[in-house]
Amino acid sequence: MEWTDRGIVLSARKHGEGSAVVSILTADHGRHAGLACGGASKRQRGLFMAGNEVTARWFARLDEHLGTFECELIASRAARVMDDPARLAALSSACALIEAGLPERHPYPVLHAALIDLLDRLEGGTPNWGETYVRFEVMLLTELGFGLDLSVCAVSGATANLEFVSPRSGRAVTAESAGLYRDRLFKLPRFLTGGAEASPADLRSGLALTGHFLINHLFASAGGRLPPARERLLDRLASPRGLD
Numbered sequence: 001m002e003w004t005d006r007g008i009v010l011s012a013r014k015h016g017e018g019s020a021v022v023s024i025l026t027a028d029h030g031r032h033a034g035l036a037c038g039g040a041s042k043r044q045r046g047l048f049m050a051g052n053e054v055t056a057r058w059f060a061r062l063d064e065h066l067g068t069f070e071c072e073l074i075a076s077r078a079a080r081v082m083d084d085p086a087r088l089a090a091l092s093s094a095c096a097l098i099e100a101g102l103p104e105r106h107p108y109p110v111l112h113a114a115l116i117d118l119l120d121r122l123e124g125g126t127p128n129w130g131e132t133y134v135r136f137e138v139m140l141l142t143e144l145g146f147g148l149d150l151s152v153c154a155v156s157g158a159t160a161n162l163e164f165v166s167p168r169s170g171r172a173v174t175a176e177s178a179g180l181y182r183d184r185l186f187k188l189p190r191f192l193t194g195g196a197e198a199s200p201a202d203l204r205s206g207l208a209l210t211g212h213f214l215i216n217h218l219f220a221s222a223g224g225r226l227p228p229a230r231e232r233l234l235d236r237l238a239s240p241r242g243l244d
Contacts, residue, residue, distance in 0.1 A: 001067070002059040005029050006074065008115055010099040012048035014040040022048050022069050023099055024056050027112045031102040034058050034069035047071060049078040050095040051119060080123040087122045089233040090133045094118055096229035097140060101218045111143045130237070131191050131198045134206035138192070141210065146170070146217040148209075150192055153177055163188055165209055186212065200237060207234050 007026035015021045020039030025031050034056075038044050047054070053075040060067030081087040094115060102108065118136045121129045141147055147170070152159050154171035162172040164185035172193075178185055186209045189202040198206070211234070215224045 001061070001063045001065075002057070003029060004055065004057045007032075007054060007056050008077075008095070008112075008119070009048050009050055009052045009054060010095045011050055012036070012039055020044075020048060021066070022071070024054065024069070024071075025098055025102070025112055025115060026056065026107075027109050028107055029058075030106045030108060031098060031104050032056075032058060033104065034060075034067045036069045036071065039069075046076070046079075047073055049076075051078040051081075051091040052076055053116075053119075077119050077123055086236055087129065089229070089236045090129065091119065091122055092229040093227070093233040094133065094136060096227035097137070097214070100222070100227050101140065101144065101214075108143050111139060114139045128197060130200075130203040131206075133233075134189070134192070134198075134203060134210060137207070137210035137214065141213055141218070144218060146213055148213065150188065162193055167212055170213060204234070204237055207237065 005026040005028050007024035010023040010025055010031065012020040012022045015035060018038050018041045020036050021033055022036045022039055023031060023033045036048060039048050052073060054071040054073055057070045058067050078091065081091055098115065114136050118132050121132050138148060148165065149171045150162065152172065153162060153174045154166060154169055155173055155177035158174050161174045163175045164173040164178050164182060165188050166173055167186055172188055173185060187205040189198060189206045190196055191198040191202055192206060211226060214226060219226060
């Protein structure tokens with residue numbers, strides 16, 4: 001068995017003396033693991049940093065085997081955001097969510113494209129990258145079958161003045177329909193419905209919203225805890241420096 005594909009490195013953990021078990025998100029083969037001989041050595045360690053884009057050749061005697069990776073670097077994306085703690089936190093969080101949340105060897109081309117777009121914006125200096133990151137998490141939920149319906153009020157059917165989201169159904173609710181229950185609902189940031197540019201508070205609201213559904217659906221069987229990298233991103237946005 002053998003294939004070659006482009007992908008984004010999600011993680012690498014040391015295996016044996018100098019090798020590493022590497023996980024890569026590819027366009028056509030999904031999240032796929034393989035053994036990279038020498039992957040933990042000083043010469044190759046930088047190649048397998050989370051977020052790096054590589055050409056990966058995977059081969060094994062049988063399809064169900066772990067197999068072996070031979071990779072060549074396309075873009076050192078991790079190094080390009082290394083001096084920006086907030087962007088680096090977003091990159092690490094996105095990779096960690098995919099690594100922990102996606103079933104192995106199932107292609108998600110839309111999600112792969114969304115991750116590429118996010119990484120492009122993180123390393124390209126785009127000022128509204130935080131909005132792209134939150135939308136990435138919304139896309140992740142959608143691709144895994146837990147999509148949010150933010151287009152119409154669950155109570156009235158209205159499409160305007162949507163300000164809240166139900167924590168149970170994931171559907172939008174207008175301020176008028178929320179009534180006395182608004183304190184039990186999540187705030188719906190306007191940038192998710194085509195509104196104005198997001199403030200740091202809007203981004204935190206967006207992450208609180210997606211985080212709730214990630215915990216209760218995608219990571220419910222894992223004790224309801226988000227990957228540490230995702231928690232560090234939220235802590236980063238909650239700090240006084242925020243996205244600085």
